[in-house]
Amino acid sequence: MTTLSISRRSSSLNAFFTKMSPSVTILPPNTYSYYSTKSFSNPKPRKHNLNFKPAGQLTIGDLNENVLKAKYAVRGKIPTRAEELKRQLAEKPNSLPFDKIINANIGNPQQLQQQPLSFYRQVLSLLQYPTLLHAIETKPGSSAVYKKDAILRAKKILKDIGGSVGAYSESQGVYGIRRTVANFITERDGGEPAYPEDIFLTAGASAAVNYLLSILCKGEKTGVLIPIPQYPLYTATLALNNSHALPYFLDEMNGWSINPIEIENVIKKAVQDNIKPDVLVVINPGNPTGAVLSKEAIVSILEIAAKYGIVVIADEVYQENIFDGMKFHSVKGVLRRLQREIPGKFDNVQLASLHSTSKGVSGECGQRGGYMEIIGFTHEVRQVILKLASISLCPVVTGQALVDLMVSPPKRGEESFALDQAQRKTIHSQLSQRAELLWKTFNSLDGIECQKPNGAMYLFPKLNLPYRAIQEAQRLELSPDEFYCKELLEHTGICTVPGSGFGQVAGTYHLRTTFLAPGIEWIDSWKQFHIEFMEKYNS
Amino acid sequence: MTTLSISRRSSSLNAFFTKMSPSVTILPPNTYSYYSTKSFSNPKPRKHNLNFKPAGQLTIGDLNENVLKAKYAVRGKIPTRAEELKRQLAEKPNSLPFDKIINANIGNPQQLQQQPLSFYRQVLSLLQYPTLLHAIETKPGSSAVYKKDAILRAKKILKDIGGSVGAYSESQGVYGIRRTVANFITERDGGEPAYPEDIFLTAGASAAVNYLLSILCKGEKTGVLIPIPQYPLYTATLALNNSHALPYFLDEMNGWSINPIEIENVIKKAVQDNIKPDVLVVINPGNPTGAVLSKEAIVSILEIAAKYGIVVIADEVYQENIFDGMKFHSVKGVLRRLQREIPGKFDNVQLASLHSTSKGVSGECGQRGGYMEIIGFTHEVRQVILKLASISLCPVVTGQALVDLMVSPPKRGEESFALDQAQRKTIHSQLSQRAELLWKTFNSLDGIECQKPNGAMYLFPKLNLPYRAIQEAQRLELSPDEFYCKELLEHTGICTVPGSGFGQVAGTYHLRTTFLAPGIEWIDSWKQFHIEFMEKYNS
Known part of the structure; x- marks a missing residue:
């Protein structure tokens, strides 16, 4: 050497x-x-x-315990098994009782053939290759596929971002895009004003949850109120931050509604136990429940927030996924009205409201776009949020652009309007029809019952499993809902997530399924499986 | 109500x-x-x-102390002041002694007019709007701007990702893209094989650092060896994880080389202090130093890793930024050769090697692409890394695609090859010429001296400040290097980062500047400023 x-x-x-x-x-x-x-x-x-003796490798015991504790069932055991089966099908196509995996475990619409909205993608392709703008202007033959409003929007965004999607933006996100978001919120909330200074663009809502809980959790003394059932990102992020989940139960028999008295009791009990309840999470529309909160329910949450000084994280990523007859009320909109109508009581309420390009009719999960609106925090606390964002430099700039497009789609009179409306309507009606069909199918069967979904992308039916099925699960060292989901997967290729991954009342069993997969054959095969499963374990 | x-x-x-x-x-x-x-x-x-009494807002004291401790100077005080001046210039164009801000504080090439490589952007625009593929095939007039190999590559990637950049991918990243990365590494390292199973695609290298340190840091008992000066992402992430930075100094007078004896002494001292030195970070080529590690230096690091069972994080994001006459040796390549040549000693070495699409000649910072290669870890530890990645679902899919393009650019004989080569050569030569000019300028001046840069995007000159300048800084409650950077900014619009943001030997002062800004006028204005500054405080 x-x-x-x-x-x-x-x-x-x-x-x-x-x-x-x-x-x-x-x-x-x-x-x-x-x-x-x-x-x-x-x-x-x-x-x-x-002449040294080489040291050994790290073991699990050498790792951060908080990371070891974190669980994320949406990509857990059942989905992992589904990936194995997918590989098996690719290698030996006829070796299983089904010919494909139906990924109903995750809200990933474009994995399941949902088409992206053309307007979004036209603009994004122009942003990636602005030479096209020149080609379009100089070679009339090539302009066929691009609409005028898409070209104009691309130019506007290119100006906002300083010319290239390849440059880091401000850590808080591009100012011009934050202005578009603020305009959207103002309009959505019936004129209650929003400001670009309050908007943080993020890499999907997951990044926002991660920022917020990192900042607000001080370790073992912090408690965060989460609905049960919940989206497991919350418990996973709390585990990473070594803080307490303070569960409040949603009432299944009343359409997964919230009970403010129970929430207050959870708060009081936490305080008695010397845990500070600092944050309350609401997911509206609900994941995994599909429930939509009433204005009254939101008022009661805000009363609690105001009384106890608890930060509200409003996960509103499914705000576009509302079925006919329902209305979405944003927490921000309700709060602003309360602040005006009942002066002095609600001024200190601190709220972070999250949105994402992954859901709605956009379904652009892989593009990692999202925003959070932050209100009621002191200047100093906002600076800390900004500092944390700055350590990861900036959210992906094309994802930021997509937020601009999502909150400001083509308007009546613009060239892309008709096609855009038609595409939205198709996606929306397919989703609500399939949700309805699946819901009716569940409720037509013995041993399964399901609340009527009002929004989001999920159903969370309750499984009333035969005693012998529960015994069999115990024998296999699985929870009963995990056993059902595993059997469903192995017999039909339908991949769902057991209710235990979201939380459920002890002794009850559920599963979460999306209704994104195209076609209805898979719903038939599920029905068939269920009937046979019940017969087998009831006899 | x-x-x-x-x-x-x-x-x-x-x-x-x-x-x-x-x-x-x-x-x-x-x-x-x-x-x-x-x-x-x-x-x-x-x-x-x-009838309740509203609670107050959160104060700084209510927040996670680890987040409060974290600092990130690259977007710190001086850059924040630069943003203020930028706004002032936009509002009152003639109110300052300069007409624009030169952002030399951050390696953000496309913010400073570096053009993206056409091949990358052609493919990315096709991925965003695959309808273009159809339009190109059916309308010959519109194919003018797209090269055949770009179209083929877009089709290959679309197949790999399952049809849409809008779908979540596997959390570890698209398999086909990981295969392309593995092929690149194998070729780069002279045939030492790499495997897609060992590759994790990430949202830039920052995300990789974040994952790795989250997993490897167990809090106050963990120490991580970092070079001083360092890229402040490391100290920031360690602060977030409440773990210890164990600094090892680079030797400025010897071209910022490493000293393995000092590294071992730091390790021994940490162990005495009951801190477990679990990780050693190398940044090669160096940020902020621009130094390139010799093969011998890498061997000595790997000896230490093998002997003490310390995980090596090799931050190799500047591996393409190597000036003429220098050679980049990857830690992985050197390790594999050691493992073959000296059996038994290096088999347990655990290495994570990071790369990014943000640097090199790509400069695609805003697209958030990157990868890490993980070798030597047990299966269980790898599963934990994968679980953590799964909580944030997946890195942005267009960023993943960009990694594919970066590691597999057009080849000789392909239609895009000539233009791609020309674009690369232009970027590379502009960077090295400007680095050389800046370096020579610094060394022509009194009161500033600078090591010859061999790679990366930065110079880290040493400021030999007059006593009266240091006094003036103290009066203003600034560190002396901060004072110099602030004066430079206020007089010329050039935004740099004080050496104190990266760490430096006590009593020495430095700054970091990129050499990305186009033109040379700004170098002249810096020279002028420096001469006047020295005159003012020397007299």
Whole structure:
């Protein structure tokens, strides 16, 4: 082996730490007292010494316990088994009782043939390759596929972002896009104003949840109220932050409604146990429940937030997924009206409202676009949120652009309007029809019952499993709902997520399914499976 | 106000926690003993009670201390002031002694007019709007701007990702793209094989650092060796994870080389202090130093890793930014050769090697593409890494596609080859010429000296500041390097980052500047400023 260049070093780590600018010092001063006593001014060649005993690899026990504790069932055991079966089908197409996997475990519309909206994709392709704008302008023959409003929007966004989607933007997101979002919110909330300064663009809503809980959780003394059943991102992120989930139950028999008295009791109990209930999460429309909160329910949540000084995280990513006859009320809109109508009581309420390009009729999960609106926080707290965002530099810029498109789709009179409306209507009606069919199918069967879905992308039916099925599950060391989901997968290729991944009242069993998969044959095969499963374990 | 629907609830939280599946339970069983004793089976309307005293807002003291501690100077005080000046210029164009801000604080090439490579953007635009593929095939007039190999590549990637960039991919990243990455690594490392199973696609290298340190840091008992000066993402992420930075100094006078003896001493001292040195970070080529590690230096790092069982994080995002006459050696390539040549000693070395689409000649920062290659870890540890990735679902799919393009650019004989080569050569030569000019300028001046850069995008010159300048800085409660950077900004519009943001030997002062800004006028204006600054404080 060869020689090394040895560096001279006369200063000490100790001096480094006592004098280094506080902007990078993490260790307290004087934690280290190591002094380099040797002078390296005449470095001598150093031989490599291979006489060491190699150390072992890391084991699980060497890792961060919080990460080990975190669970995320949406990509857990059943979906992992589905991936194995998918590979088996690719290698041996006729080796299973079905010919494809139906991924009903995750809200991923474009994996299941939902088409993207043309207007979005026209603009995004122009942003990726602005040379096209020139080609379109100079070669009339090539303009056929692009609509005028798409070209105009691309130019507007290119101007907002400074010319290229390849440059980092401001960490909070492109200002011009935040302005578009603020306009959207103002209109959505019947004129209650929103401001670009309150908007943070994020890589999907997951990134927003991650930021917020990282900042608000102080470890073992912090409690976060989450609905049960919940989207498991919340418990996973709480585990990562070593803070407490404070579950409040939704009432299945009343369409998964909330009970404010129970929420207050959970808060009081937490305080007694010396846990500070700092945050309350609402998911509206509900994931996995599909329920839509009434205005009155939102008022009661805001009363609790105001009374106890609890931050509200309103996960409103399914706000576009509302079925006919229902109305979405944003927490922000209700809060602003309360602030005006009942002066003084609600002024300190702190709210983060989340939205995403992944859901709605956009379904652009892979593009990682989203935003959060932050209101009621002090300037200092907002600066901390901004600092944390700055450490990951910026959300993907094309995802930011997609947020602009989502909140400001083509308007009446613009060239893309008719096609865009038609595409939206098709997606919306297919989703609600399939939700209805699946819901009716469940309720036509013995051993399964399901609340009527009012929004979102999921059904969360209750499984009334035969005693012998529960026994069989125990024998296999599975929870009963996991057993049902596994059997469903192995017999039909339909991949769902057991209710235990979301939380459920003890002794009850559920599963979550999306209604995104095209066609209705899979619903028939599920029905067939269910009847046979019940017969087998009831007899 | 109106009535509320009150939910029935007869089960207890306690029962919930003792019986709920372990997959979502975070709290230990029986942490809560709350029992809901009321029966809500006949709910009565509840009046809103506004008789409460509103609680206050959160203060900084209510937030996670680890987040408060984290600092990220690249978007810190000086860049924040630059943003203010930028706004002032937009509002009052002639109110300052310069007409624009030169953002030399951050490696963001496309913000500074570096053009994206055409091949990348052709493919990405096709991925965003696959209808173009059809239009190109059916309308010959419109094919002018697209090259055949770009079309073929777009089709290959669309197949790999399952048809749409709008669908979530596997959390580890698209398999076909990971295969392309593995092929690239194999070729880069002279045939030492790489495997798609070892590749994780990430949203830039920042996301990879975040995953790895989240998993490997167990809090106060964990130490992570970082070079000083360092890229402040590392200290920031360590602060977020409440773990120790164990600084090892680079030797400025020897071209910022590493000293393995010092590294071992830091390790021994940490162990004495009951801190486990679990990870060692190398940044090669160096940020902010621009140094390139010799093969011998890498061998010495791997010896240390093997001997002490320390995970190596090799931040190799500047591997394409190598100036003429230098050679990049990957840590992975050197490790594989050691493993073959000296059997038994290096088999347990655990390495994560990071790359990004943000740097090199790609400069696609805003697209958030990157990968990490993970080798030497046990199956169980790899599963934990995958689980953490799954919680944020997947990296942006267009960023993944860009990784495919970066590691597999057009080849000789393909239609895009000539233009692609020309574009690369232009970017590369502009960068190295500007680096050289800036370096020579610094060394022609009194009071500033700079090591010759061999790679990356930065110079990290040393400021030998007059005593009176240091006094003036103290009077203003600034560190001396911060004072210099602030004066530079206010007089010329050039935005840099003080050395204190990266770490430096006590009593020395530096700054980091990129050499990305186009033109050379700004270098002249810096020279002028520096001469006047020195005159002012030397007189």
